[in-house]
Each structure stands twice: as structure tokens, then as C-alpha cells.
Amino acid sequence: MPNQKHKAVSLISGGLDSLLATKVVMEQGIHVEGINFFTGFCVEGHTHAIRKRDQDKPKRNNALWVAEQLGIKLHIIDVIDEYKDVLINPKHGYGANLNPCLDCKTFMVSKALQWLEEHEFDFIITGEVIGQRPMSQRKDTMPVVARDSGAGDRLLRPLCAQNLPATLPEREGWVKREGLYGFSGRSRKPQMALAAEFGFEEYAQPAGGCCFLTDKNYSDKLVDMWQHHSSRDYELDDIMLLKVGRHIRPRDNFKMIIGREEGENKFMEGYRKEFISLFCSSHSGPLVLIDGDVSDEDLLLAASIAARFGQGRTAESVVMEINYPDGQSKPVAVAPIAPANIDEAWYV
């Protein structure tokens, strides 16, 4: 008999797998609530919110949307600070880019376990499928997540449970094993068929993963930041700024962040009290933030590079305003740098 008394917390990423895994367990009469962790690197929303050209796309948070489809509560937890250690010191290393997937999954399940204990829930659900992801979802790494997170047999993966040893909710009869699935491998077909069976027609399909750390360009910028900051520690603003603009490092001691369009310029405006910023007053052009300790000579170089990205790029001379965080500003006339003098290696 389905048992209403038992409660599960489900890790909701906003993708199809966690949607289905949750639904499968709800179908067995279990009370489920969702949990979603915000690490600061989640692809969710941010870029849409910043970039004007993306603003006609629906700006919905997929995890909230999934919870609404399922009719369950969703608890969104800020884990930005705790996540630093996962990213900086991953026990199991990184994937293809700076994605510490195995440690990340373990961390998230351990946080879900903590929530479960505080709220007297009985077990944890994830949408993991054996063989789906090269690092965290292999037959040999799935027990690692269960063990290292401390969740042990209270971790149920409904989409591939039939390929794994029976967990506590199955052994206790809270859920029927035959009502779970035995998916494996990279094919998405079984999930799509199950989605159709449940009548889910629309869902997010994250390509590489659920966060920016799987993105090569983003990871390159993060490595550059770590190489040039005194420690690998970071604040939310640091990692947010890696998502915006063109990043150019003409000298070891400073980097320029050049807005690529209106939405980014507007977002970057909010940082003018923390960084020296440049903008062209004689022509239109992007807002530029300077990250690092700079000399007057560095600022002239930065101004000539910034001039190359504005409407005055072919003018003999443009006026750039140098704005300091304390509110002072200084105009300088510079010639836009010749394209041949922009070293490709400066692009981060």
C-alpha cells in the first residue's frame, strides 16, 4: 500500500531527469518536496537577466517551473560559501573543465541529508542515471556519492534503481521496486518516452550540465582569475563578473572587462564604485571595468584598447573618461589601438 506518512526530499535541478524521478516516487503516494542548491555557478536566469538580447526568451527559473509542474514545494538553498571548498579542493578532481561533478553531487546529497534530518523526512531522491555523465554518474562512482555524502541507502535514484542494490525505502516497502526504472547509458529516449507517458510536453534540456563550470570559456576565465588573485577564494561578485563581457588582460597586473551590449553595460554600472571604469565621451562605446592595480600608463593603454571597441574605433583620437571608485573622473584623449597591436593572447 502506498504510504502517505513517508516523506522524500528530491534534488531538483530544473532538468528532465529530476522531474521524472520525482514524479515516479510521487506516483507511489510518497509526499515529496524539492530542494535546489544555488552555488553561484548555476546557469539559471543570470545571463538572461543580464544580456538584453536574450531578454525575449522566457526568464523562468527552471527548478521553480519543475516544482510547479509537479505541484510540490521547492526550497532553494544558498550554498555559495560552502561550495567554495568543493570547487577549490575537490577530492576527486575536475571533469573536462573546472566542474568538480563527483564532489559537487556528494556535497549536494550531503546538504539534502542535513535538510532531511532537520525536517524529519525519510529519504532522498535524485534523477541520476547510470552511465549518463562521464564523472558523477558511472556505476563505480554512484556508490561513492551515497557513501561520502553519508546518505547511504537513504539515497534513491528512481530512474535507475533496478540496476542498483535495493535501498531503504525499497526494502521497507515504502516504494515498490517494480514501480521504479532500470535506465542506463547516455540515450535520452527512455526519459523522453516516460515524459510523454506522464504528459510532460515541455522541459528544459541542459546540454553539458547544470552549471557554468562545465563551460570551457568560463573555466578559462576562472583559471585566469585564480592565477592573478592572491588566493583562490572568491566572492559572488567575482564569479558573476566572469559571466559578463569580453575579458582582456593586456598586462599581468590588470584585466579589462568590456561590455558587449547594453544589458551588460547596465549590469556593469553597478560595479563602478568598486572598480575603475572607462567610457568614451566623444563617441558611443561600451563600459569597461578595470580589475587590478594600475598605473597611469596602464590606464592609457586600457583607454586605447577600450576605444577600439567603440564607435570611434577609426577616429584619430577619442576622449575616454576615467572614473575612479571615489567618484572622481578624468578625461584623456587617446588614439584607438591598432588592431594589429592587440595580442590574441590578451583575450582571456
Next chain:
Amino acid sequence: MSTYQLDARRLLCPMPVIKVQNRASELNTGDILEVVCTDPGAVNDVPAWCRINGHEVISAGQEGDEVKIILQIGETDE
């Protein structure tokens, strides 16, 4: 029943939702929370969060560069 304000300006989603969620957990059924944000996504996300968690959205809309959402706390579990 009291009215409270929450400033979630300059935060990008999901931070405004997290702030609303954490603040709402401290309030009582019937209390009003007025939230102001600058992330345009908040106009969808905060009401979605309210719907799934049983709070009532009294109004949600864009006012210039800001998004203003007024909600009323529903039945609380705790």
C-alpha cells in the same frame, strides 16, 4: 498582521527568491511582504515561488527599472 519590506535590488535570480523565502519563513500567516527587485526575471520567479509554497501574490509588476511584488504569507508549516 503586519507589513514588511524587502530590498532585493541588484541581486540576480535566484537570489531574490532565496531572500523572499528566508524572510517569509520568519513571518506569520496574513503578514504582507513588499519586495523590490531589479532583476526582471523576479517578476516571474517570485510569484512562481509563492504559488508553489502557498503564499498569495497580491500584485507583481514592473515600475520603471524595478520590479515590485506584494505578497501575503499563507499557512505556515512551522
